[in-house]
Amino acid sequence: MTTTYRIAELDAHWRAANYLAVGQIYLLDNPLLAEPLRPEHIKPRLLGHWGTAPGLNLVHTHLNRVIKERSLEALCVWGPGHGGAAVLANSWLEGTYSETYPDIGRDADGMRGLFRQFSFPGGVPSHVAPETPGSVHEGGELGYSLAHAYGAAFDHPGLLVACVIGDGEAETGPLAASWHSNKFLDPVHDGAVLPILHLNGYKIANPTVLSRIPEAELDALLRGYGHEPLYVSGSDPALVHPAMAGAMDRALDRIQAIQREARAAGTVPGAERALWPMIVLRTPKGWTGPATVDGQPVEGTWRAHQVPLAGVRENPEHLGRLENWMRSYRPEELFDAEGRPVSSVRACVPEGERRLGASPYANGGRLLRSLPLPALDAWAVPVEKPGSTLHEPTRVLGRYLAQVMRATAGRRDFRVVGPDETASNHLDDLYDVTGKAWQGTTQLTDQNLSRDGRVMEILSEHVCQGWLEGYLLTGRHGLFSTYEAFAHIVDSMVGQHIKWLKSARELSWRAPVASLNYLLTSHVWRQDSNGFSHQDPGFVDHVLNKSPEVVRVYLPPDANTLLAVADHALRSRDQVNVIVAGKQPCFDWLPIGEARAHVARGAGVWEWAGTDHGSREPDVVLACAGDVPTMEVLAASALLREHLPWLAVRVVNVVDIARLMPHEEHPHGMTDTEYNALFTTDKPVVFAYHGYPWLIHRLAYRRTGHAQLHVRGYKESGTTTTPFDMVVRNDLDRYRLVMDVIDRVPGLADRAAALRQSMCDERIRHHDWIRAHGTDLPEVADWSWPY
């Protein structure tokens, strides 16, 4: 299929892209080398990563050809995203850059602008970024390319997702785990992923592991991952081009055959898993760049990683070397007098939305359809009076999510991911509607596995997160359920996703995508069968450090409130919603209508739970956020009502934690007027919080009444023990809260000394019982609410 003629065109495109990548790193002006290079043409700060650029350009060039020849819908995930100059170069060559940013035309002036803006203050980042047309992957933090690629391919049967994996990235844990994603990809309903492992041999300063193991070992590894590898190696473009073209054709023929066969057969339980092709591309780091600099080898070594010639502005020899280097691409053959790429350079480039920079899949908001969300009332639990019934909040949510799954059975644009915890987190009603994606072998005892399931379970939080990010960024919806403590495993990934969303929101051409929704459950207070390692509520603290326009944190206190939060989260766009909710039986407090209103307000007085009867000046505010703290606060309020009925206690529940922040700092933040109306300016506030108590202080420190704010929460006192022992150990229990009130309301210490003592005694009685019997006292284990 490939002819010499076409190879010359491919080579021209590749040389043009290489030229443009070098130009971006070095040049302020004289983009076409119309005159000899002078120091003033050179940027004063040389920033960028040359080493990976020629490899990325080679891949882009050859993808262009097959996309055009085969009329493919394709997307490419550029794992070595730090080689941003290469992807920008290709976008400019294919015209998508100028269409997205009309001030950077596809001509000499535009080329000057393209060069100047790169890694330049007020310009564009040095990495592939949201600003880069065609991108869904930043690549600055390595490890997530392949999981992103699979996420993009799920439920996009017509899509080819190429994924360039650098051999540095291949050493990371998340990438190493992601290879097994092929056990979860359904050739009938999903698209294809074509991994291209680019072995250029070096990381920043070291050889890479995969480039330095014997070839037979590498081959075994990749076959062990379930792939059929195709190898392309070399440093002579005249040989590499046909080899790469041949490998691309063989890979795509194979993908087509797998898909044709699978789709003809339909979804066959127990069918053999397809062995997908992949490409191993072995070319020198910094290929076509300076072979040596100042007597040191550069091309083909780690020295080519960033800027091979570093002293260009000061060192005339380096300047000359740069000019020779750039002229070695023969720009005069590649660009016309106006700086436009000539037709032979553009010959391999596909048209319109087939261009990688114009792929609608890379601007997933354009493909996004709102979810057909069911009316909440049908899925809510009836609540005749607060605390008269118990439900497992996540089980109620599971039924609702199953309905969302049912309603999207045809559209296939909703998935639930989790690290082997969907059933443990009590979301297993989902299996009434769909199975767990699984292409491995099956056994008779297996349950709920299916080749086309839309619940995704692999014991890797990294892979779950990467899949979901890729799925959302290409225009779909989803939810990630995980044990609360282990959300920290993806701290870094969610930080990068928040950064992506923050930047993307500022780009008018990027359409909003569905939010990334976390359900954190099996939380710190109810790790009954595990222990200290499973107790960590700090993920909330981590995300609240990030961009407030993106981050939302919800702590629904009961099942209906959880439903209302989920409904809100699944409608939202361009956000990260963290929802913390329990899976254990929990009192129902609010009917669905009130729950919805409470979520809309984000925080509010629960008059029925307090004794201030709507008075504007209670004696004390008992505040709570989270299911277990709410339970303890309501119990404390009941104790106060019983023993100190004349005390005006206001109960405030906070479901949207960012409401506590100043209005100026977070879009959900309360004004001071709103805050003061809830919490007063001078009354003691005893706040029972689900997580680390100082988080509440850091959110509320500017409030007038802050000096009166006393917060109880998890203070890292954990182990394998009973639920009530956990709250006692951390001073979050009802008795301690009553003591806190007595200690803080002026004049109460004397009037309520006996009650205080009895609260102390209660704590000891519980402690002793728990140690003796191994269980909680029935009165807290099977408590019935007195309202």
Place this chain on the structure above:
Amino acid sequence: MTTTYRIAELDAHWRAANYLAVGQIYLLDNPLLAEPLRPEHIKPRLLGHWGTAPGLNLVHTHLNRVIKERSLEALCVWGPGHGGAAVLANSWLEGTYSETYPDIGRDADGMRGLFRQFSFPGGVPSHVAPETPGSVHEGGELGYSLAHAYGAAFDHPGLLVACVIGDGEAETGPLAASWHSNKFLDPVHDGAVLPILHLNGYKIANPTVLSRIPEAELDALLRGYGHEPLYVSGSDPALVHPAMAGAMDRALDRIQAIQREARAAGTVPGAERALWPMIVLRTPKGWTGPATVDGQPVEGTWRAHQVPLAGVRENPEHLGRLENWMRSYRPEELFDAEGRPVSSVRACVPEGERRLGASPYANGGRLLRSLPLPALDAWAVPVEKPGSTLHEPTRVLGRYLAQVMRATAGRRDFRVVGPDETASNHLDDLYDVTGKAWQGTTQLTDQNLSRDGRVMEILSEHVCQGWLEGYLLTGRHGLFSTYEAFAHIVDSMVGQHIKWLKSARELSWRAPVASLNYLLTSHVWRQDSNGFSHQDPGFVDHVLNKSPEVVRVYLPPDANTLLAVADHALRSRDQVNVIVAGKQPCFDWLPIGEARAHVARGAGVWEWAGTDHGSREPDVVLACAGDVPTMEVLAASALLREHLPWLAVRVVNVVDIARLMPHEEHPHGMTDTEYNALFTTDKPVVFAYHGYPWLIHRLAYRRTGHAQLHVRGYKESGTTTTPFDMVVRNDLDRYRLVMDVIDRVPGLADRAAALRQSMCDERIRHHDWIRAHGTDLPEVADWSWPY
């Protein structure tokens, strides 16, 4: 070598361990089944993980045999650490449990105590934990066993580290990456790691990937990882015992041969990498437990994961099933009338410290020697007056660390790990002393690779962290250098390590181990060639949520202070020290003597930098923490001195950030008296902080003067730009700080209106210059300090 006779003994030991594991999950009393089981013998809450226990018991039994027969020094890392009951059972059988905890004797009373305490309030956790004799790995959060095992083996040439990897854990990213650790293990100077991949087929609720790929694919994968796999499969103990014994013998023979050959040859550059053996053990989940329960298959399925018979106390049939199950191990053959394990059960158990529960390697503090740290004066930079010279702090540290490396060349108990960033972080003087560990192939252009190097670089923060944890917990020292932003990748791992240290500190039998020291550099303010994805100072916030007795955070403002902090950190024990320091040229402020005193104080007034001349009542306090904020504060102070010479400005530098916390909350926290003496109770404090500004508020919110505290820091405004543009974008620049002072000192707004306007103008002038030229103005880029 194995005989039928011995197999009977091995089986007896295995049955005894299985019996004890079941007993721990279920029984309060009647440990020897001296009478028929009654409901009151059963725990009211059934907690624990049976599924993995028989496999762990099998491995422990067979390790016992080879350790004893071959007189090995061994350690085992139990990846499925949630199967804590199994490891406790073995410890009790070998006697180490009773030696460690004399109240749990090796008799019937002790067995009752062993059973009762498990997962019981006030008892022991359900996981392998610091409380477990012989443990260095908790295993609650999956993924780190193999990296821990390698860390333990490095520089322990006489040690065999067996490592059981569950097939659930094998799906995680960190574990998947850790397989390549064998490219970094030197058979001459390091011990051996024997991975035992235990395929019991299921996770919590799903089949595992590795148990459901074709055998040929699995074999290819493991060979691709560089191992020679030995397979043991089956469910008939009579067949599995000899197979396992044979595989153990073959593996250990092979290890011995590799070591003998390598050690005879010595360190040979370019020698071929050894292909180490490993064992694949395929046995049913919940093996020997109930085959079915209530009509559902259990043994060999995910239903065996936790507690196979759940209703024992209420359901007489389940109670009977439990009794039959326990009696199936024939306890009467295993324990004598006093409940002591009989001699045939103990026959395979090694003696003394060879017992896995008594291995000194698992209580590494016992092996720990203090580092031969050099006198700081020889490695410090001379500082005649503050700000007259520039040094790269991490480069100065690198020279000091090289000296530590030199002084430990014979002892080999110090390593530096990092994800391919040691040179990028300017620590490359280390290579004058040692190389980078590397057993892969080498090329002529390679530099500083060596088979016995003690700098460890792999592009996986997870593996780096796991290696170092394993190295430290087995009695050695080390430092982890990484880009600040990417420390978040190991958020979860460091959280678990802090939990480990917190618990271990409470155990008198555990000797203190060396602290885990982080050097976070290439920090948020100086990501010149990368951008937004590389800008995140939040790791400090994460660790400061954790146990204050373990966590320390230092922000040294210059090279000598960094040296003093490093010296302190390398002497400390049982802590996690996070050191944030720059690698770019930075003014030297303090001579080494003052630096040391400043670190000892943790925070102090820099009189020479202020204009309050030691007065007790300055007009304003300019506080700073971190190298870039310190620079900006000193510049702001110089501007104020120049323009408002009559204003009494006090400059306070904070190097030990926990000093800001209340004395009661953190051992390094200041008393209110100390705090007030530095910061005053009522004067405005303008605090320039390295990271997220609200961290300072959350640490200092209880202080009297908190309402006057105004903090500047990183507020998530990042991109690829110049260093000064970064501080301007985040309002941390000198001009903004001067404006903050003017805005906050009462009465100053009027008197200094002109200065305020000129500060505004300066910001605009810088902004415009940076956008036009792509560089900082020379006056901030090459600033010379006016003192």
